[in-house]
Amino acid sequence: MNTPNYAFAAEREQRRFIVNFGDKVLNGEAALFVGAGVSRSAGFVDWKALLRNVAEELDLDIGKEHDLLALAQYHVNGNGGRYELNQQLIDAFTRDATKTHVHDILGRLPIDTVWTTNYDQLLEKAYETAGRRVEVKLSIQNLAQARRGRDITLYKMHGCITQPHDAVLTKQDYEIYDTTRRLFTDSLKGDFIEKTLLFLGFSFTDPNVERILAKVREQLGQNQRAHYWITRRPPKICPEGRRPSEDMEYDRRKAELQSADLRRYGIQTIWVDDYADIPHLLRALEAYVMRRGVFVAGAAKDPAPLGRESLDQLSRLLGATIIGRGFNLVSGFGVGIAEQTILGAFHAVYESTQAQPADRILIRPFPGNAPLSTRADAFKRHREDLISRVGAIVVLAGNKADNNDAPMLSPGVEEEVQIALSLGKPIIPVGISGHIARKIWEAATTDPHRYLPGIHCEAELATLGKPDASIQEVSDAIGTLLERAERLASTKN
Template sequence: MSTSNSTWAASREQRRFIGNFGDKILNGEAALFVGAGVSRSAGFVDWKALLSDVADELDLDIGKEHDLLALAQYHVNGHGGRAELNQQLIDVFTRDAEQTEMHSTLARLPIDTVWTTNYDQLLEKAYESAGRRVEVKLSIQNLAQARKGRDVTLYKMHGCVTQPHDAVLTKQDYEIYDLERRLFTDSLKGDFIEKTILFLGFSFSDPNVERILAKVREQLGQNQRTHYWIARRPPQTCPMGRRPAEEMEYDRRKAELQSADLKRYGIHTIWVEDYADVPSLLRALEAYVTRKGVFVAGAAHEPGELGWNRLNELSRVLGGEIIRCGFNLVSGFGIGIAEQTILGAFRAVYESTYTQSAERVLIRPFPGSAPSARRAEVFRRHREDLIAQVGALVVIAGNKAVEGDSVVPSGGIEEEVRIALRLGKPVIPVGLTGYVAHAVWEAACAAPDRYLPGIDGTAELEVLGNAASTVQEIVGAVSSLLTKAEKIASARCRENASR
């Protein structure tokens, strides 16, 4: 389900956040803290909705109750146990809910530490769908365990629907939290000190988090790291006058006071005008983090009108230019193109006095041992994993042989283009190389905003479709488009990088 706002454009404050937090991600210093608001966008209930039946049973008005922990405790007191509350948790959080664009984007961000107070399993499923190996920490016992090859560690500090009897739900659960889950407190405190945390869907009403913030502030004083909280700015007016102006002004004033108070803990508020803008903001953050990566989608069983010598030269020169311009090459090692592109890239790396090949060239050949029944799915996920790590996709040729030595457009290259478009990545087709690249070039000329969002690429596309263009002209046009895309993703321009 897509929830992004196509009319969204980043504010100056949001662009500054994208650059600052994006750099922390790239340096391995970032963490996420995901609250109930993210699950609510997927269709799950919030605390008030979860406890509405409990309030009715207690003859209380859920709309008037603010201490929801006490409400849960009253229920347990009256029933002599929490079996019914556990069952309610299972019933609510095991029903189907649709993973949102926000979950998908968060799972693609190269952040390896995630905290949540949510009971549902949407985050775990999002990471698995993104091809990342997630280790879930639910108890003190498995905090000391480590899953081999994990990509991300998910700390569910209040438990999970899979173990409802251990979930933190009531006032008493919070009172004894440090006795039974002290290591969670210490671990989160350590991440507050060592990492920059982005809070999403969180209201800062949780007493555990509030207590930890206070302890960190007490120990560090003014030497705290900067953290971020994405929050909706209360509107000034209400459509159709459904709420009095005094109420609206009260909400705005309270939000401003809360934002100012959070600065005591180093937490800076990043305002959005509408919650529907959050997926777009996260997509822009993803574009910034991946902006230096370039995926070359190419396969050639035969070279077309260029001939092998010119096609190979073009691929080598392009690979070298990608590195020399400060970009990183990502390749799935397609037939006839990848080896030449990689060769050119490695030559440029070794000619440099400061670059490291492991950081500049990522080679991920397609799995050769995939069962035939699952081959298409495995290859699709492999492509999605690679393309999610780049800022743009370059298309060269794109043909393959079939039975009878016939040469046809490559379905794999076509799929890579579809994936890039779905993820909002600019697609740069070298049309003169024929086959899929030519078809994509024609489509890009007809609908440039779809293939090169926010980029004026008219002149470059003309070069890329002209059979008389030299290798240097072709590579120069590709380099120009990559640079323009990188500027947009860097939030240095006002164009919308996440359309």
Template sequence: MKLNREKELFVKAVLKELEEDNLAIFAGAGLSVGAGFVDWRGMLRPIADELELDISKVNDLVSLAQYHCNENGNNRSKINDIILNEFSRNVEITSTHSVLSALPISTYWTTNYDKLIESALEKRGKCVDVKHTNEHLTLTKRGRDTVLYKMHGDVDFPSDAILTKDDYEQYHLKMEQYLSALKGDLISKTFVFIGFSFTDPNLDYILSRVRISYEKNQRQHFCFIRVENKNDYENEADFEYHSRRQELFINDLKRFGIKAIKIKEYFEITDLLREVESRYKRKTVFISGAAYEYGQFSKQDALFFLHKLSAGLIESGFRIVSGFGLGVGSSIISGALEKIYMHGGKYSPEQLILRPFPYDETTGVDLKKYYTQYRTDMISHAGVAIFLFGNKLSRTDDVVLSDGMREEFEICIQQGIPVILVGATGYMAKTLLDEYLSEQELPEGFVALLNKLDGTNNLSEMEELLFHTIKNACEMERLSYA
């Protein structure tokens, strides 16, 4: 993906913060609109109609909600009913939600009432600690991967949702703990604001106080701004007026340490996040292998090679994903852990992702039918894949090729992951290499990666070539195949 300088710097900055677990997402209504939910203006249209007001001419929507409560004796039952019905509908998560959920982001903030963020994260198998009351702040969900702060409430509790002027005026008293938590995150983390208009009084309150306290030392945050389009206006004068106002707004955001990334269309947000995901995954290597025997290599030499390979990947800053394959898994784990612990490092689940396969069909269920989904999920973490050896012992005690490795190879092709087949290790790795080198329509870069490591039985030379090939694969653009 070709990026201009501004977007390239954004991707690099986000990657750095992501790898250090310093990235946070702040989601506004615009993120949910793509799934089919209404924005604030759409939600309050029936309220405006009831008050005999033109919603298109109303700028202060918070006051509009308050007017309705005033006219109904401070009764907000209709507003609660709108929130419940509008945001409890079953809708599909958007591609932006999906990409975000794939990244190791541990902190989310949102003013949205819907459940799209937690649904996307849970679909990825992540444990989400959702907080929308003061009591939630004192509790920690065991095994959580992500904390989601719903600072304006949840659709299941519409009477507690923050919407009217009364709600906002009392927020700093009733929900002071949330403002303190948000202030702390704005000070210590880099935020990416998505679908947010910066008209929320609560956020403005916090941003102002962070700016006053840390004016010279604010963290850099980012947001996306769709630049004004001439086609949206009836005449040149209107376009120029709104363009000028937008530029002034973008410059004002700099006071709060927020850099606006300009886009022409909203789909560019998803594309940029996909680029972040792609580059992040390039530093994650999936190792596919199984070995009952080791062909031309002695068992001792082969295991030492696997140990060094794993340790070298960790030392070079890569992450490893492995299914703990027969005859290779233990050496991969020991090499990685040795490099992490013996050199003063600290183990992180992101460094070594292990997905051992269940082999005993004790429940009477054929586990093989679940393996495809299991493998697909495991491989989805990686940006490059290595295939080694590939044999197992059959039920009749014959050494046969590993059919699971073939399936993993096909999944990698489907996901567009560059593949390195180490043909010198023989068995399924060599079989796949021979099969796919005979194909005439493979992309040139893909063939080069396949072909590079065949024909050597020197383990030291193979290790050197393998690391060189991995680095080349990580520098390639993400590939896609039909």
């Protein structure tokens, strides 16, 4: 399960990055470049580990070697081909590895262009888990093809474990790259010019990328787009005490020089103190991007204790409040709640004097035709997809009919709350509507930091559970909490 991000306090430069890059994501101008560091944290080997046996066969010390492409080339030269190197690649990248929190967050971010030098398929799995359709570009031949309905285009510029014979591994592979994969170079160059890239797990030692950066700089001069690189600032002192302080200071100085040099290409370094901070920083970015979406979790076979008329009135007013305060409604069309919430939201859209985009209301009914044997899994994935698109959820009522047509607590609404907790989303329970909402409200009043992390909420929570509160008071309290959650996610707090 993912860890909520409220323990992470972004620094000024990190907050600036979240806002600037987040706005590029929202405008469709962002792209990702994922390097080996992201896969290494999932349990895959890095280049040095991959070539350790190769170095031993050549009577060389892998610890002393820096030109690893040349090392791979020496091995191919000595063996008259690359069969053994291909096999080592297969062995290294077909063993079990688990995608990380970083993969999960990247899978949810609405970025449609992704570049990687990695051979593994963890990114593909992350996008599949997030319910997004990915088209993988592996060769010149399929660069010109387009998969209809794709959500992501993933450029694997060095190949994939599925085709190890075509992977870019050796010095010669790099030397002939512009002959065999020239269109990848041109496409990446175009994205450098037209998009804002975020580099993750990348060391900027790849000669292909360095050459492309130089060409873009040559053509654009000082008119380059801003790009970002998230990396760890080398510590001043080795925690384990295995390295002297002068070596640690040397690493810091070199890192600062590299960071300054990357500014020539428009790349700004976003420092973190520890690699473990990177998922939290990305979670904060996700919260910023999704901050205006609101998911209403609820179902009401039984409208008690409010009664049908009051519950419908509250649902319609909630929909109108979400739209009227500048948020977007996301709904799975839960029985007894969604119809009225959507109705109120549409009234607010059509009655507004301001231009309203069509995507202010997103309705994604649950897949009713899913086979009974797989329905629970399908519904869970559907809920995860919906909740990953929002900044907060509101819980109303939460009951359904049992086999005897009697009301019972809704396990679906409860699952939605658990998904929101796992994703670190603020949860606003309308306690006066009873059922699951009352249960969550009681838990939230006891532990508000868990359900509304970092948000001042005591007075509003009290209103949401007060039996004599008016419908307008409840709606206003929800709107206030949504605005506070939005301010927190937008780093304006």
